[in-house]
Structures are given as C-alpha cells and as structure tokens.
Amino acid sequence: MKLSSVTLYLISSDLKRPFHNALGMLKKREAIIVEVKDENGISGWGEVVAFSTPWYTEETIFTSLYTLKTFLIPLLKEHPHLNHPAELASLFAGVRGHHMAKSGLEGAIWDLYSRRMKQPLSIIVGGTRASIEAGIVIASDRIESALEQLKEYKAEGYKRFKLKINRKNVLSFLDAIRADHPDVPLMADANSSFTLDDLPLLRQLDQYKLLMIEQPFSYEDLADHRLLQAEIKTPVCLDESITSYNAARNAVALGSCEIISVKMGRMGGWQQALQLHSFAQEANIRLWCGGMIEFGISKAHNIALSSLPGFTLPGDFSPSEHYWEHDILTEPITVKNGEIEVSKQPGIGYEVDRYRLKQLTDYTEMISLQ
Numbered sequence: 001m002k003l004s005s006v007t008l009y010l011i012s013s014d015l016k017r018p019f020h021n022a023l024g025m026l027k028k029r030e031a032i033i034v035e036v037k038d039e040n041g042i043s044g045w046g047e048v049v050a051f052s053t054p055w056y057t058e059e060t061i062f063t064s065l066y067t068l069k070t071f072l073i074p075l076l077k078e079h080p081h082l083n084h085p086a087e088l089a090s091l092f093a094g095v096r097g098h099h100m101a102k103s104g105l106e107g108a109i110w111d112l113y114s115r116r117m118k119q120p121l122s123i124i125v126g127g128t129r130a131s132i133e134a135g136i137v138i139a140s141d142r143i144e145s146a147l148e149q150l151k152e153y154k155a156e157g158y159k160r161f162k163l164k165i166n167r168k169n170v171l172s173f174l175d176a177i178r179a180d181h182p183d184v185p186l187m188a189d190a191n192s193s194f195t196l197d198d199l200p201l202l203r204q205l206d207q208y209k210l211l212m213i214e215q216p217f218s219y220e221d222l223a224d225h226r227l228l229q230a231e232i233k234t235p236v237c238l239d240e241s242i243t244s245y246n247a248a249r250n251a252v253a254l255g256s257c258e259i260i261s262v263k264m265g266r267m268g269g270w271q272q273a274l275q276l277h278s279f280a281q282e283a284n285i286r287l288w289c290g291g292m293i294e295f296g297i298s299k300a301h302n303i304a305l306s307s308l309p310g311f312t313l314p315g316d317f318s319p320s321e322h323y324w325e326h327d328i329l330t331e332p333i334t335v336k337n338g339e340i341e342v343s344k345q346p347g348i349g350y351e352v353d354r355y356r357l358k359q360l361t362d363y364t365e366m367i368s369l370q
C-alpha cells in the first residue's frame with residue numbers, strides 16, 4: 001500500500017463523572033486522533049492515549065504531537081510504501097520510547113491495512129473470539145459511591161470488577177465490599193501506591209480472595225514485586241511496569257507477576273502487543289486488556305486485541321456512554337450482559353462520526369506524504 005496523508009486531530013471532552021485513582025483525579029480528557037489515508041482515499045484510524053500531563057507515563061499530548069510531527073510522520077514520508085504494518089517496527093526503531101505516539105500512528109495503519117484487505121482487524125491479527133467479556137473499573141474516593149457503582153454494574157452483568165485502591169483505604173474498602181458481595185470477581189488496582197514497607201498490610205490481602213492485586217509498587221520496581229509475589233498467594237498483576245515486550249520478558253523471568261495488563265499505547269502498539277501475546281501463551285502468563293479512559297477508536301482496537309486466545313481474563317471495557325455523552329463513533333460501543341461482540345466489519349469494525357469528531361477538535365493538521 002502507498003500512504004498518502006496523515007491527519008492529526010487534537011480533541012478534548014469532559015468526562016461524565018470524575019475518575020479517581022491513587023495517582024490523581026481526571027475530569028477532562030484530551031487525545032490525538034490519527035487518520036492515515038492511502039492512495040485510494042481509504043482511511044485508517046488510531047488514537048494516541050497519552051494524557052495532558054505526565055501523571056501516568058512521561059508522555060503527554062504535547063510530546064506526542066511533537067514526536068509525531070517531527071520524527072515519526074517524516075519517517076513515513078520517506079517510506080510511504082508498505083507491504084505490511086509489521087514493517088513499521090524497524091522504520092520507527094530509531095526513535096526511542098514515545099510509545100503512545102507510535103501506537104496511535106501504527107494503529108491507524110493496522111486499521112487501514114485490514115480495511116484494504118476487507119477483513120476485520122481481529123481476524124488479521126489471529127483473534128478467535130466472537131465476543132469478549134467486559135470488566136469495569138470502580139474509581140471513587142468514597143466507599144458509599146464505590147458500593148453503589150458495584151451494585152449497579154453487577155446488575156448490568158459485568159464479568160469482573162476492578163477497584164481503585166490506595167494504601168490508606170485498601171482494607172476499609174475491601175472489608176465493606178466483601179461484607180456485601182463475598183463472591184464477586186474482584187481485583188484491586190493500587191496504581192503504585194505501596195512500597196515494600198507495606199508488606200505487612202499487603203499480606204492481609206489474601207483473605208479477600210482477589211483475582212489479583214494490580215501494580216502495588218512503582219513501575220520500575222520489578223525486584224520488589226518479585227519479593228511480594230513470593231510472600232502472598234494473591235496473583236500480582238503488572239500494568240505500569242509493562243512498557244514493552246522486553247519489559248514483560250524481564251518481569252516474567254524474575255517471577256514478578258503472574259498476570260499482565262496489556263496496554264498497546266504504553267507498549268508502543270500492535271506489534272509489541274502481539275509479541276507479548278505469543279510469549280505469554282508460552283510462559284503461561286494470563287493477560288487482559290487495560291483501559292486508558294479512551295475514546296471509541298482506541299477501544300475498538302482493544303476489542304480486536306482481546307479477541308486473541310491468550311486474553312483469558314475480562315479487560316477494562318465499559319460502553320461508550322460510560323465516560324462520554326457522545327463518543328466519536330457512528331455506532332457506540334455497547335456492552336450486553338457483560339459482553340461485547342467483536343465486529344465482523346473490516347478494520348476496527350467501527351466508523352468515525354466525522355461531525356462529532358469536528359465538534360470535539362481543538363486543533364487539526366493534515367500532513368501530505370506525497
């Protein structure tokens with residue numbers, strides 16, 4: 001295929017309700033939507049999931065925009081002919097890091113490639129599921145509201161519940177939830193709010209029958225996670241630490257986790273996620289797909305990713321209406337009885353609502369690759 005242009009849309013939208021975790025609070029979301037066109041005018045879509053500030057990773061919307069315009073898109077302009085999106089890994093190898101910027105652009109080209117092949121992206125990457133199980137995140141700083149949300153989501157049929165916790169509230173939140181819901185499939189996401197000094201506290205987690213404790217320590221602390229996993233029965237899941245396929249290999253070699261939350265944006269895109277998937281299947285590491293409080297394009301890519309056989313745990317999959325009054329897709333993503341159908345349409349299987357996209361766009365720029 002010959003790529004002809006890249007259009008970047010910097011968009012922003014308020015969240016329907018504030019999102020709290022151990023790192024901070026979010027009320028408004030910015031993102032960069034990437035549209036790549038080929039010589040026939042077919043469009044493929046990607047989404048850069050960096051946040052406005054470096055609270056979650058060092059990348060931001062601004063650094064992503066800069067990296068796309070200054071380094072990544074010029075590389076595409078030099079090499080606009082591609083046989084397969086897998087070729088992008090070597091093309092972008094000279095740009096270190098900037099995984100979210102790479103992932104947004106790479107994702108658009110995977111979508112474009114599968115639309116040209118007239119095949120769903122899920123099939124192109126080896127997906128085997130017709131539908132995926134949806135889990136949901138409960139991110140509240142008040143226990144009453146967390147309990148209310150859990151009750152509501154349970155009634156809607158979600159397959160597992162992920163509670164955002166921190167070192168101060170962990171025992172009181174889990175006590176309250178287990179008192180009312182002794183058996184719901186529950187996991188706790190610490191977003192790095194503990195240190196090794198908290199080992200006595202973390203040892204108490206086994207009593208709550210959690211599916212996993214997610215990222216208790218800082219993203220660089222693989223050795224500390226290994227010590228914790230050796231001390232507790234509750235599986236440790238790494239999220240922020242898994243910045244690439246190689247980071248995952250290191251974590252598994254050390255024994256730092258039994259489960260991995262895969263986020264394509266944080267890892268640099270599809271190619272890295274697919275490598276991790278093959279490795280995890282061989283190493284018997286369970287995978288699930290993590291959410292980034294994203295718009296529909298990123299979510300559609302994640303649905304395709306979760307259709308792969310190694311994704312054996314429900315991912316973070318709320319419907320479009322969960323965060324947004326209106327998503328940027330013509331047909332919103334919906335969850336029925338805790339499941340999302342994997343689209344059989346070409347590419348990511350959803351169309352972008354250009355009118356809605358325009359409404360949310362604060363800045364746009366088309367870069368010709370001719």
Ligand SMILES: [Mg+2]
Binds near residue numbers: 191261
């Ligand atoms: Mg997490």
